[in-house]
Amino acid sequence: MTEPPAPGQSGPELPTPELPTPELPGLDLGRLAAHLGTGPLTGELIPGGRSNLTYRVTDGAHRWVLRRPPLGHVLATAHDMTREHRVISALAGTAVPVPAVELLCEDTDVIGAPFYLMEEVPGQALRHRDQCPWLTPDKARALSDRLVDVLADLHAVDPADVGLTDFGRPEGFLTRQVTRWGKQLDASRSRELPGIDELRDRLGATVPRSARATIVHGDYRLDNVLVTEDPVDISAVLDWEMATLGDPLADVGLLCVYWNGIGAREDDPVTGTVPTLPGFTGAGEMVRRYAERSGADVTDLDWYTAFAYFKLAVILEGIHFRFTRGKTVGAGFDQIGHLTLPLVRQGLAATAGER
Template sequence: MTELPGLDLDRLAAHLGKGPLTGELIPGGRSNLTYRVTDGQDRWVLRRPPLGHVLATAHDMTREHRVISALADTPVPVPAVELLCTDPEVLGAPFYLMEEVAGVALRDPGQCEWLTPSGAAALAERLVDVLADLHAVDPDSVGLGDFGRPEGFLKRQVARWGKQLDASRSRDLEGIDDLRDRLAERVPESSRATVIHGDYRLDNVLVTQEPLGISAVLDWEMATLGDPLADVGLLHVYWHGLGLAKDPITGTVPSLPGFPSADELVARYASRTGADISGLGWYIAFGYFKLAVILEGIHYRYTTGKTVGAGFSQLGALTLPLVRQGLLAIKEY
């Protein structure tokens, strides 16, 4: 039986009453750990927190399980959840199982050889439309009316990610405290509150070829009730990235023929929802700050040997470029 860090297949098999089990780490995730598990007949995907330096509220499996379950009968495509285990005796941390959904998370151009320019344009529109559908869900109607505290959401977010930064701080980061201070000084008034994903981007959805579409939205660990423009600003960040030809933030997929610009994505969202996006610069700056803090936390875990998977050694080099982009965005706000 294959041994995997963070996944004891013998204990899991005993807990499920199935087995023997085999599993593999699904690459690409930078925070919670995701594995594919099978008993030879059924196949599941398992999610659990990272192995160490777990920041408070940042890897809450119960919240992630709850929001996916709540969205099951809405227009937002999500996997069916199988079970939630909060007993740390099984795997050393809470985890949940969900169905394995067909589709691919598009992270680099090599996965997109089949995608025509017209298909890229249609996929980008669908990506925005799914986000608009999420923001149109009535939280009370799906049992998420108490999923967060929308009042004062943005102010708390700036404070929260500032605390996350302090908890992961291991080196001097020029400009990051300036960016945090500017965000705190200019917090906008939210016009409405919705269910938000918290990390919405192309490689957090599964894409199918036939028919072309989005089969599932994944990675709900930061979902809550809050200002929907926080999702839009962060999507802009992931789509525009650092503005480089070989961009490590975007994976360069959005630069392929047919994909619209980040500003065009935002314009479609505004058209679909009627949202006022005139103050989006603050949300974009906050998105850069949030991503810089996330990557700095991963860098901290990597340097202390508390995470697994490929590609972590380069992530620490991205923190300062993200901070610089955030300072440019807040200057324009």
């Protein structure tokens, strides 16, 4: 299967330490401390995530990052901690920068959901221009190139070399993706969305033939990597919840959508405005660099871009669905629902070859 269901094994109920710990939505620090055998823990929700939840946790001597699924309305197979843990572990030692993973816990009695711990890596996810006053035009260009090169390096990894030959089914990948995201749409449908079914039908009728199969990240973008300042570099690629084996151009099309902005908004709440700073290369130049590095034929990239608009529209509609039911933690979620229809319109334009 491309994305097997998330495990949910039960286990013994863990005692809670006598010392009180601050409340943190989605993470019981007392139970986590008991499970890890540490002293009292403190933690904080790392802002910016729109799906799986990410926390910074410490016992005073050690620091970790914890990932768990969202609090409610979890679509089947969409938030599998085991798969994230597996792909990050497999990529350790390759040219793709990833954090070291420390622990996978499938026992839902600990914090109420499966989770994993990984090392805290230096660097920051760049989402807003005011985060990076140090980003000169030369550094911005270097970061643009590095972002493309890391993606090409990921697509160059042979799944057999890292034990991921059974991580997905590349045959028929694109057709299944259109079907899968259509089902995700239906599972989160709570309002009228003019044009989204037409976009799904156009994509399904014009699926291109995949030239090759690789490990794909599934949500590769600037704010899903950690960036260091001096020297400017990518220290880790994060958020592997959608990773599988499939057509690498799906990653390229999605990167272009994120790079060009969502709904032509200056206050983009999804990817921020960092790529609008002086020095960053345009999406077209990034595609050319990727093609040179990977040898890929990017002739049919319009379809992949249109599919990326559709996929992102479905993801945001799912987040909007959870937000309206009070099942999502963090700031900015009240704006997410306004982006779905602009994405649908851009996707329809891309299917017609309009950029």
